[in-house]
Amino acid sequence: MISKGQKTRNTIINAADNLFYQLGYDITSYQEVAQASHLKKANIQYHFSSKTDLLTAVIEHRIEQIRALLEKWSFECDTPYNCLNQFVSMIENNADDLARYGCPMGTLSDELGKSALESQAEARQMFDLFLRWLEARFRAIFPPKQAKDYAQQLMAMAQGASVLSHIYNDPEIIKNHAKMMRKWLKTICKI
Template sequence: MGGSLTRDRIIVEADQLFYEQGFEHASFAQIAKALGISRGNFYYHFKTKDEILDAVISHRLVRTRSMLDGWELEGETPIDRVRSFINILIVNGAKIRRYGCPVGTLCAELTKLNHPARDHAKELFTLFRVWLRRQFEQLGLGDEADELAMHLLGFSQGVATLSSTFNDDKFVQNEVNRINEWLTSVTTRAEVQPEIL
C-alpha cells in the first residue's frame, strides 16, 4: 500500500473516530487497529495525535469547501442555497442525533481542552459564516448579512445539540420548518425594501 494512500486512510479513520468518540478519547491504537496497520506504519505518518488532528481539520476544511461549492452550483438562487445548509439537519439527521454536529462538537471539545488547534477548527464555522453571509448579501441584505449568517449558524447548532440530546425526529423536522419559515420572512423583508438610488 502506498504511503500517501495509507496516510489518507489514517486521516479518514481518525476523522470518524474523533467525531464518534471525541478527540481526547480516540487513540492511536484504535485508529491503527481499525485500519489493520502496525503502530510502526502509523508512526511513520504521524508522530503525535496533534499532527493527526491538524490533518483531520484540514481534511474537513477541504470537504466543507467542496460541499459549499456544490451547493453554489446546484442552487439557482441564494434562498435555494441557504436551504441546502438548513437541510443538513435532515440529511445528516441520524449521525447528528447520535454524535452531534461534527463541527460543533469538535470546536466545543477543543475549547474545553484549551487546545492550540481550536482556532484552526474554528475555520470550519468561518467557512459556513462567510458563505452564508454571501448568500444574504446576494439577497440584498448586506447591512445585516453577517448577523443573519451568525443567527442561522446559532439556530442550527441549537437544533443539532437538542437533536443529539433528545433523539427526536419530529422536533428536528419542526425546527427545520421554523428555520425555513424564518428564511422566507427574511427574504420577503428584503424584497419589499425600497431601492436606494
C-alpha cells in the same frame, strides 16, 4: 499518480475522522485508529508523529470537504434563497448522525475549546467557511450588516438544534427545527 504512503495517510485520516466524530478527540487513541484502519499502531505514528498532527490533518481534510461542498452548492443552486435552503437540507438529511453524535464541527470545536485552544483555532475555520458562504448569500438580498447577523443566526439555529437533538438522541428535533429554519428563511426573504 498517488503514492502508497499518500494512500495510507488517507486511510488513517478517514478512520481518525470517524472516530474523532463518534467518540471524541481526547478519548480516541492511536490504538483505536489502528484497529479501525487495519494498520499497526506504530505505522500510524510513523505517518503522524503526534496526536496533534493527526488532529490537524483531520481538520484540514474536513475543511477541504466543506470547501468542495460549498462550491458544489454555489454551482448547483440558482438563487441565493435556494442556496440557503440547501444548508437546511443538509442538516435535515444528517438528522440521524446529528442526533447520535452531535454536529461534527460544533462538538469538536467545543471539545478543543476547553483543552486545546491552538487546535480550536484550526477547527474554527470550518465555521468561518460556512459563515462566510451564508453571509455572501444573504448579502445578495440584504445590506452587509444584516447579512452577517442573519448568517450567524442561521448557524446558531443549526447548532442549537444539533445540541438538543444530540442530548435527547432524537432526530425529530432536528427535523422540527429544520422546518422552523425554512419558515424563518421564507419570512425574512419575503417568499
